[in-house]
Amino acid sequence: MPRMLDVSDAVRAEIGDEEADRLLAGENAPGSYDCTSCRTPGDSEQERTSTVLFVGDETAVLAFAHAGCLPSQVVQVTEEQLQGAVRSIGGRPAADGDPRRSVPEQAVLGVTSGLVLIEGELHPALVVEPTAPIVRPGSYGAGDDFLPLLIEQGFMPVMELASVPPVLHGWSVLLAMGQLHAVLQPGAAGGQPVAWWQAHHPLQVTDSWRAAANKHQQVLMFAAPVGSIGRQPREDLLRDSLDRAAASGKLVAAALPLAGT
Numbered sequence: 001m002p003r004m005l006d007v008s009d010a011v012r013a014e015i016g017d018e019e020a021d022r023l024l025a026g027e028n029a030p031g032s033y034d035c036t037s038c039r040t041p042g043d044s045e046q047e048r049t050s051t052v053l054f055v056g057d058e059t060a061v062l063a064f065a066h067a068g069c070l071p072s073q074v075v076q077v078t079e080e081q082l083q084g085a086v087r088s089i090g091g092r093p094a095a096d097g098d099p100r101r102s103v104p105e106q107a108v109l110g111v112t113s114g115l116v117l118i119e120g121e122l123h124p125a126l127v128v129e130p131t132a133p134i135v136r137p138g139s140y141g142a143g144d145d146f147l148p149l150l151i152e153q154g155f156m157p158v159m160e161l162a163s164v165p166p167v168l169h170g171w172s173v174l175l176a177m178g179q180l181h182a183v184l185q186p187g188a189a190g191g192q193p194v195a196w197w198q199a200h201h202p203l204q205v206t207d208s209w210r211a212a213a214n215k216h217q218q219v220l221m222f223a224a225p226v227g228s229i230g231r232q233p234r235e236d237l238l239r240d241s242l243d244r245a246a247a248s249g250k251l252v253a254a255a256l257p258l259a260g261t
Contacts, residue, residue, distance in 0.1 A: 004044055004045065004046070004047060004048050004049055005023055005024055005044055005049050005050075005051055006048060006049065006050045006051065006067055006071070006072040007020045007023060007024060007051050007072055008050075008051070008071065008072035008073055008074075010053075010072075010073060010074045011051050011052075011053045011072050011073065011074055014053050014055065014060065014074055015053065015060075015062065023051060031043060031044060031045050032044075033049070033064040035064070035065045035066045036052055036063040036064065036065045036070065036108075036200055040066075042064065042065070042066050044064065047066065047067070048066070048067035048068070049064050049065070049066065049067060050064065050065045050066070050067045050070050050071055050072040050073075051063075051064060051072045052064065052065050052070055052072065052073055052074075052075060052200075053073075053074045053075070054075050055074055055075065055076055065200075070200065070201060075200065108130065108131050109128050109129075109130055109131075109197050110128070110129050110130070110131060110231065111126055111127070111128050111180075111183075111197060111199075111203070112126070112127045112129075112229075112231065112232070112238065113125070113126055113127075113180065113203070113205050113206075113209055114127065114209070114235045114238045114239075115208060115209060115212060115235055116161065116220060116222075116235075116239060116242070117239070118161055118162070118163065118164055118220075119162075119163060119164070122208075122212050123164065123212060123216060123220050124205075124209045124210075124212040124213040124216065124219045124220065125219065125220040125221070125222060126173065126180075126183070126219055126220070126221045126222070127221075127222045127223075127224070127229055127238060127242065128183075128197070128221065128222070128223040128224075129223070129224050129225070129226060129228060129229045129230075130146055130225070130226045131226060132226055133146070133225070133226055134146035134149065134225075136148075136149065144225050144226070146223065146225050146226075147223065147224075147225060147250070147252050150223055150252050151252060153168075153171075153185070154168045154171075154254060155168065155221075155223065155252040155253060155254045156252060156253060156254060157249070157251070157252050158222070158246045158251045158252060158253045159246055159247070159249070160243070160246050160247065161239075161242060161243060161246060164220065164255060165220060165253040165254050165255050166254065166255060167218065167254070167255045167256075167257065168254035168255065168256055169257075170185065170186035170193070171183070171184060171185050171186070171193075171196070171221075171254065171256045171257075172184045172193065172256055172257045172258065172259040173213075173218075173219040173221070173256045173257075173258055173259060174259045175205070175210070175213060175258060175259070176202075177202075178204070178205065178210055179199075179202035179203060179204055179205070180199060180202065180203040180204075180205055181198065181199055181202050182195045182196075182197060182198040182199065183195070183196045183197040183198075183221065183256065184196065184259065213258050214258070216258075217257065217258050218255045218256060218257050218258055219255070219256050219258055220253060220254075220255055220256075221253060221254055221255075221256050222242060222251055222252070222253045223251070223252050223253070224242075224245045224250050224251050224252075225250055228241070228244075228245040228248075228250045228251070229241045229242065229245060
């Protein structure tokens with residue numbers, strides 16, 4: 001059955017007419033998918049769906065989004081982002097025959113914002129959980145190196161949420177016009193900060209979250225391996241999941257300075 005897909009001229013130019021036509025004919029497109037922008041389910045048989053091509057230096061990954069969330073487009077990202085974690089949900093290697101297509105199955109970083117009560121005070125927090133195990137760059141093993149990689153960057157293991165984690169200098173959270181845009185990490189050799197995680201579509205945060213961020217001028221970032229937290233609909237349930245992850249040794253954290261307002 002033909003899919004309700006939008007394939008922009010830019011995406012068609014990258015993947016080629018043959019692959020684009022196969023997608024439009026429904027031969028090579030998913031029915032259901034997770035939107036790369038809002039991360040909720042979509043169905044290309046029932047609703048307009050955009051093809052979004054993420055292009056790194058050596059790899060291209062095709063993903064899908066609700067047409068109301070994102071237009072069909074080509075998004076340039078760093079190869080490190082593409083290989084490390086920032087692959088769009090539901091994406092897959094680009095067209096057959098494309099030398100960039102041989103990429104292992106990768107994860108996307110799910111980011112949830114919420115307020116966390118620590119020592120009697122509410123703190124703005126971001127909770128990061130990948131959708132699949134993260135392996136060390138260059139490794140093709142079956143393990144999960146997500147927490148060790150973050151610990152090497154200065155994040156600290158958390159056994160209980162009893163105190164505010166220490167500040168991780170050089171990292172920051174970019175907030176602009178009331179929306180969450182990115183988590184920044186130090187650039188190579190002391191250069192300009194680069195995006196460790198970047199929202200494909202700026203994420204709204206609540207007024208209370210933004211007020212707490214402006215008050216403290218920092219955001220607490222918690223990270224856990226896939227399957228540890230899940231997408232919780234309420235902050236009390238999110239806190240319960242954080243407490244369980246911490247008690248089981250599956251949580252790291254740091255306080256990141258706030259960039260923007």
